[in-house]
Amino acid sequence: MAPTAKASSTKQHRLLRARRSSSKRTAALSPEALLGATLPGVHHRFVPVLQQDDAVATGPTRDAALSDETLAVHAGEKMGGMVGTDSIATPIVSGTTHWFKSSRNLIAFKEGRRHSFEYGRYSNPTVKVLEDKISALERAESTLVTSSGMNAIVATLLALVPAGAGHVVTTTECYSEARAFIRDKLSKMGIKVTFVELNDMGTLKAVLDQGNVTLFYTDSPTNPHLKCIDIKLVAELCHRKGALVCIDSTLASPINQKPLTLGADIVVHSATKYIAGHHDVMAGCISGSKDLISRIRAWHHDLGGAISPDAAYMIIRGLKTMALRVETQNHTALRMARLLENHPKIEQVYYPGLLSSPWHDIAKRQMTGFGGVISFEVASDLHGVMMFVDALEIPFIATSLGGCESLVQQPAVMSFWGQSGEEKAKNGIKDNLVRFSFGIENFEDLRDDILQALEKI
């Protein structure tokens, strides 16, 4: 028999009361915002999962310092409830358009007195659940989910940097396609583009002093060298001069790093990576204040990069285990990085979790884990390292990162094949560099596999 509203309400109270956070992280936002809970006037059309009584439990008086593990499972769903059903799994609402009972209802919606979904390109109930879940994890007021990470990045830049007047500052090291878009496309729209070295705060200050910087954009950690930028410091410097800060936090995942709590204005992810986590669905997301996200959303309506509700559901499902996956990946990567650092056939390991990493102090301050990606240089040449890669039995030779399956690639072969030595040198890519994205396989199995493959060269 289905539980009565009262019984489920009591259970809800118990769940929410019992789980005081043991987490070190503190919530930057109110409980309702974190949990995607009911806002006044939001639930007129869709009967929320939480009934009247339950709403009390999600009210502002409740201790909201829930851990990421709990938020990943429940935020936007049990603790939000945009889709009218008592199904535990959020339904995939496949409709591309939503009907109105009367013209009066439609007008109330147009005048903002009634919440509704209107058309699939603007929003969708399943997608909204995903957006609320990511907002809770990023401690954001609002999130926009898009069809890919690049779509998220492009929408953000187009929306926030005015053509003909804007000035973007970015770093020489950041996601290559984002960097190319900024360099080759934004500059053609009358937008000034300045590149600075990732940790050259002196130059950044000097550029900011020109007083016309609209937005600072970078990744932390970077790929494939896992460099980190001091997000708090950069945010302070930029905000003093009225510039916005956007951080691509893909390599950290929302579990290891929360750029908004460090002062960034916008955080973007390729949700294709850790957030979805299974190498089977593409998406991106942008989180920040309501004001900034609604400006980006307006552009996104035109760009049309809406995610399908089916893909959104895949990500909701993937997110339930993100905390568990990332904790395992953090652990495996750190142990492997330490082991490889002392291996005679390894020349250099790049991982911010290593004490020897020049980025360790920054990473330790702003991350709670260092992620599942490590890069290392093997004491061999291009062909020797190809033999090492080919001798590995568990990981797939593939690009991308963050999923359950371990992936390995040699950037000189994967992304830089056929490019000049000069181009590779400019990007710090040596022929013997290997990038490993650890999945959730057993640590000893992965370790033994890597050690046996090193024996082969």
Ligand SMILES: *Cc1c(COP(=O)(O)O)cnc(C)c1O
């Ligand atoms: C993969 C990736 C992107 C691009 O995301 P897509 O989902 O492939 O469009 C952007 N930034 C980083 C750091 C990435 O790893």
